[in-house]
Amino acid sequence: MSAVRWKQIVENIRREIEEGKWRPGDRLPVEAEIAERWGVSRMTAHRAMNELQRLGLVIRRQRKGTIVASRTARRTGHISLLLHNAHDKLEMDYLRGIHAGIGGDARLVVCDTEGDPNKEAHYLRRMAVETDGILLFPTCDPRNHSLIVRLVEQGAHIVCVDRYMEGVPVDAFVTDNYTCTLEALRFLIRQGIYPIAHLTQGDWWVSSVRERYQAYLDAMHEAGASAPEKWCRHFPVLNRQERASLTQLAKDALVALKHHEPALRAVFCLNDHHLMAVLEACDQLGWLVPDDLQILSFHDCVSLLPQTTRRLHRLVQQPFELGRLAAERMMLYLKGQPLVASVVRLPATFYPAQDTSSEGGSW
Secondary structure, X not given: OHHHHHHHHHHHHHHHHHOOOOOOOOEOOOHHHHHHHHOOOHHHHHHHHHHHHHOOOEEEEOOOEEEEOOHHHOOOOEEEEEEOOOOOHHHHHHHHHHHHHHOOOOEEEEEEOOOOHHHHHHHHHHHHHHOOEEEEOOOOOHHHHXXXXXXXXXXXXXXXXXXXXXXXXOEEEEEOHHHXXXXXXXXXXXXXXXXXXXXXXXXXXXXXXXXXXXXXXXXXXXXXXXXXXXXXXXXXXXXXXXXXXXXXXXXXXXXXHHOOOOOOOEEEEOOHHHHHHHHHHHHHHOOOOOOOOEEEEEOOOOOOOHHHHOOOEEEEOOHHHHHHHHHHHHHHXXXXXXXXXXXXXXXXXXXXXXXXXXXXXXX
């Protein structure tokens, strides 16, 4: 029980420091007062205070007591990286770029939030005091926005990759999702490939999901669609173990859309998960790609046979470069350079069907 208690004390005091109850230079209660407040032994209180010192949250000095440390004094030589999925190929490509950007100047601590905003909040609070900066693949869940703002106001260095959060003053290095999606859809429409459906997911707070959807709506409006929303299908976020369920959802959607007037000609997939579901649905339905259905998708993670990729219209991002730029930005912060937070967008490369050569255009 004492092992649990000292951890509870640490977490409580850490939270009070983060929330501003204790500010840099403030003297914390002595161990006897800590022990009395928490109803623990002096030994347990002593262990908790030692852990706070190890984390760099406090400084312990003879005759001066335990003082809350300033953030600038908490240099650890470590940078944390909060991923969505530590086994995802796209995120591993980001990771390679991040390693290149950091070089040998810091060590990387990798945390997997699994896309869970509660885990994200836990790691944000913890890494804000245990590391010198946070490279964040944000869930973009609005419930964590105020926490991120508060951490930045307290001096934490946070740089986002892959996604950004509206109204949150942190740097972000992302794909130019809107522009590349719009231009790819315009290309298909110029070829007479219309109407086009969009298979997406409903978490609109995620910047990439929102921007790709908006680009789809704008492209369809340009093509003369009065209500492009009727060609959209919003699926729940499913994990890899539920792949068969996503395939069935895609299959049902495609069959229904084929009976619309005019009949469906193409589908724009949000990402590789939706792409695989559509390919499997077409296989089950006996549809040929691209003869019966043309497919446009962001294609970053899954490996497909060359004869399959040649039949797809693909948008390929630059995760290595985005990761490298984000890490270099972080290193500038850690060197004390004053910078204004901004969102940096890199183009994706569009490879039309039957063309996987270097002739694909970049937007």
